[in-house]
Amino acid sequence: MAGGKVNNSPKILVFSTEKISDPAIDMAGLLKLHYPPTVYTIPVPCSSAIKPRWIMHALEQGFDGVFIAADGTDCPYGESCTTKTGEIVRETMEQLKEKGMDPARLKMAAICSVCSEPFVKHVKSFAEYLGKEKEVNAVE
Amino acid sequence: MKKKIGVYICHCGGNISDYVDVEKVRQAVENEGGVFLSKTTMFACADSNQKDMVSDIKEKQLDGVVVASCSPKLHLLTFRGVAERAGLNKYNYVHANIREQVSWAHSDNKTGATEKAIHIVKAAIAKVRNAESLEPVKVQSTKAVAVVGAGVAGMRAAIELAEAGAEVFLIEREFFVGGRVSQWDDLCITDETGKELITRLYDRVMQHKHVTLFTGAEIVENKGSVGNFEIKVKVTPRHFKLQCSGGELQKAIDVCPVEVPDEFNFNITKRKAIYHNYPSEYPQLPAIDMKTCTRCGKCEAVCNAVDFSQKTEYLNIKVGSILLATGFDPYEPPKGEFGYGEIDNVITLPQFKRVIHYNDKRLIWQGKEVKNIAYIYCVGSRQLNGDNKYCSRYCCTSTIHTAITAKNKYKGIHNFHFNRGIRTYGKAEVRYDESSRLGDVYLQSFEYDPPVVEARDGQTFVKIKDVLTANKELEVAADLVVLVTGMVPRKDNSIAGLLKVPKGRDKFFNEIHMKLRPVETVIDGVTIAGASQGPKNIMESMNSALSAATKSFSLIDSGELALEPTVAVVNKEACEWCGKCDEACPYSAFEKVEKDGKMIAKVIPSVCKGCGMCLPVCPSNALELIGLSDHDVESMIDVLIEKDTV
Incomplete structure (x- = not known):
């Protein structure tokens, strides 16, 4: 993996949603709930709109992990969102396995518009997991 | 590709600059491709800075603008407005959030925060470089509203809309108006009865020449979208002629041999197949419930007003907006x-x-x-x-x-x-x-x-x-x-499926935003009122009915609507119609059309909500969302992953 600096926090790309999870991430900042600054966000209208190729692109270009902050059942575009986002995750994980990459580098959780604390908890534990993996890989 | 991008990095007093070295950010991005001008500013949203931006855009002929400041929820529209005032199409503006998602979130790590801000501003530059001018989708709108449900909320909304100048079609599924409130006697706190409230509203509805009331009626088909909904209304006959004398009517009810549980009394009593719920109910004409009537003919023999020759009618109506007040x-x-x-x-x-x-x-x-x-x-x-x-x-x-x-x-x-x-x-x-x-x-x-x-x-x-x-x-x-x-929620809420109105976790109709947009749904032009949205008392239902009426009216009043142009587009070369996008779309925004000898998908821009659910399902990757193309996303990713510069 690029860099090789063990004490570097892993880079995580978050796909947030404009109406639901992005406001929660904004509020995490407002509440000064800290998380690693190597977490970057790209907002999309709905988590069912994320193309697997974008996730693959991020992971192949050097992001250590991708986190989908999904709309869950709060999606303003309808009930099918949860299933559809799940399907995107499933398909991408297949692709990761085929390429011999760790499918756990992709993570998804439903983040409601006030779920700031759960968001921070999720990205922190995800960063911790990715950090350990990074360390193992660096040693190998 | 843009060559004259202006980048403005905001201090936000100290909200940003106390944790992010904004000058360092400016230096890190000033040599990015296409950047012509880069400035830091104490308050980007201040009037004086907005004026400076307008003159920069005009004088230096900027073709793209980035402001790195607070969340786009606060000021995206502000700076789009600045672009427009300077004569630059507003879609050439991109917003970078370096306050909520950088300086505040990482106030514990200044170096990390500065580094993140640099990456985020660079990503915004990458996106604006590729941005295109867009024009809103313009549609004509019909100055008429369909109000579904003639309970207190529906009737109140109908009166308001008619008084404002809209043509109103008030569609009630039951044969009588009043909904749940007609079932209550004394109300809290005023001690008026529900029936009295209904009488007052009904009288105003009937007086107004711009309200057309249909009872025994429901919407069975819906085509079109905001401004131009084409609905088909099924009107079931009540099998009574307009003139009906009270004496004969009572005889007809007495001779009817059918007895069914009376839903008006929550099944604690029985009623006949010929019925009205209470003597002075509106419209003051009984109805025959054909689901239970045996057609024995006894009522016809004693009452001249009974008319079994009446047929179910279907009406095609065009409206600009639909207001749902279907109750609970x-x-x-x-x-x-x-x-x-x-x-x-x-x-x-x-x-x-x-x-x-x-x-x-x-x-x-x-x-x-x-x-x-x-x-x-x-x-x-x-x-x-x-x-x-x-x-x-x-x-x-x-x-x-x-x-x-x-x-x-x-x-x-x-x-x-x-x-x-x-x-x-x-x-x-x-x-x-x-x-x-x-x-x-x-x-x-x-x-x-x-x-x-x-x-x-x-x-x-x-x-x-x-x-x-x-x-x-x-x-x-x-x-x-x-x-x-x-x-x-109503047991039969099939109208939601027909109009594709989403339901919330509680299964009631769902608004866009509980606090800021409480009566609109993601289906443009469909508003919600009363207890169809969630439990409400009568006062709360009236409040929501009036605001839904206002919102519906504002959509149709000018006769023309401007819709967001950020919709899905089909790559005509790559598309080989398979129908998966059509299946994934919650709004039926796809049409199958012939183009150069093959069948392909076409997006109807006035129906597409820009949710993007179609994007990942296309096997030939022929779909993109304007403003979120593969190029947009992947070039942002490429920039975000670049090595640190601090």
């Missing part, structure tokens, strides 16, 4: 919940209200006089295990009001309220006070330890561990147990 159903407890359906003196609150209506001097249920009444609160609301997690809002007030009514109307009534905390909020609090002074007894438990109803020795007992008396076990021998049932 009372929660129906399953058999055995607190003895309901098993013990014969366990009834629901709506049933109890009708029992009071029919009993004048003495309160009689199943032939026995009632003295001790036990009310069990929160049945079907605030459920520990069921799906209904919400509070139904009206029930505490309604129960206490009804208990007082019973006490004042009949002698020797004792009320026992088995509650989980009383919520007679706002002006209704005086009723709680009144009931306490009248000697009503309040017993309380938590949701995990509800009261128990049991029948023994020919009597019904309600037992509770009362938290107000240190968990003492108390028991009441009740002549009548009233289950205080909450509100649930």
Whole structure:
């Protein structure tokens, strides 16, 4: 993996949603709930709109992990969102396995518009997991 | 590709610059491809800076603008406006959030925060480099509104819309108007009856020449979108001629041999197949329920007004907006919940209200006089295990009001309220006070330890561990147990499927934003009012009805609508129609069309909501969302992953 600096926090790309999870991430900042600054966000209208190729692109270009902050059942575009986002995750994980990459580098959780604390908890534990993996890989 | 991008990095007083080295950010991005100008500013949103930006854009002929400041939820529209005022198409503006998602979130790590800000601003530059000018999708709109449901909310909205100058089609599925409110007698706090409210609203509806009321009617088809909905309305005949004399009518009802449970009285009484719910009901013309009528012909023989030749009609109507005010159903407890359906003196609150209506001097249920009444609160609301997690809002007030009514109307009534905390909020609090002074007894438990109803020795007992008396076990021998049932969505809510209106976790219709956009749905042009959106009392329903009417009217008033152009687009070369996008689209925004000898998908821009659900399902990657193309996303990713510069 690029860099090789063990004490570097892993880079995580978050796909947030404009109406639901992005406001929660904004509020995490407002509440000064800290998380690693190597977490970057790209907002999309709905988590069912994320193309697997974008996730693959991020992971192949050097992001250590991708986190989908999904709309869950709060999606303003309808009930099918949860299933559809799940399907995107499933398909991408297949692709990761085929390429011999760790499918756990992709993570998804439903983040409601006030779920700031759960968001921070999720990205922190995800960063911790990715950090350990990074360390193992660096040693190998 | 843009060559003259202006980048503005905001201090936000110190909100950003206390943690992010904004000058360092500026230096790091000034040599990015396409950047022509880069500045830091104390307050980007301040009037003076906005003016500076306008003159920069004009004088230096900027072709793209980035502001790195607070969340786009606060100021995206502000800076789009700046671009527009300077003559630059507003879609050439991209916003970078370096406050909520950088300086505040990482106030513990200044180096990290600065580094992140640099990456985010670079990503915004990468995106604006590729941005294109877009024009809003313009559609003509019809100055008419369909209001679905003629209860209090629907009628109030219809009157408001008609007075504002819209043509209104008020569509009621039942043969009579008034909805749930017509089923109530005295209302809290005014002591007017529900019927009186309905009469006043109905009179105004009928006086207004721009309101057309359909009863026995429902929308069965819907095409088009905001500004131009084409709906098909099915109107079921009531099989009565307009002129009908009271005497003959009563004879017709008397001879009808069919008896069915009367839903108007929540099935505690029976009615005939020919019916009206109460004598002065509107429209004042009875109806024949053809689902149960046996066509025996006895009514025709005694009443000239009966007319079986009337046929079901279908009307095609064009409207610019649809306002849904379809109301609620009372929660129906399953058999055995607190003895309901098993013990014969366990009834629901709506049933109890009708029992009071029919009993004048003495309160009689199943032939026995009632003295001790036990009310069990929160049945079907605030459920520990069921799906209904919400509070139904009206029930505490309604129960206490009804208990007082019973006490004042009949002698020797004792009320026992088995509650989980009383919520007679706002002006209704005086009723709680009144009931306490009248000697009503309040017993309380938590949701995990509800009261128990049991029948023994020919009597019904309600037992509770009362938290107000240190968990003492108390028991009441009740002549009548009233289950205080909450509100649930209409059993038949097929209209939501037809219009593709989303439902929330509670299965009621869902607004876009609970606080900021409370009566709009993601379906442009479809607004929601009253208890169709969630439990509401009459006052709250009126508030939402008036705001939904205003919102619907604002959409159709000008005759032309401008819609967001950020919709899905199809790559005509790559598309080989497979239909997967059509399946994934919640709004039916795709058409199958022929292009250069093959079938391909086409997006209808006025229907597409820009959600992007179609993007990942396309096997040939022929779909992109404007403003979120593969190029947009992947170039942002490439920039975000670049090595640190600090």
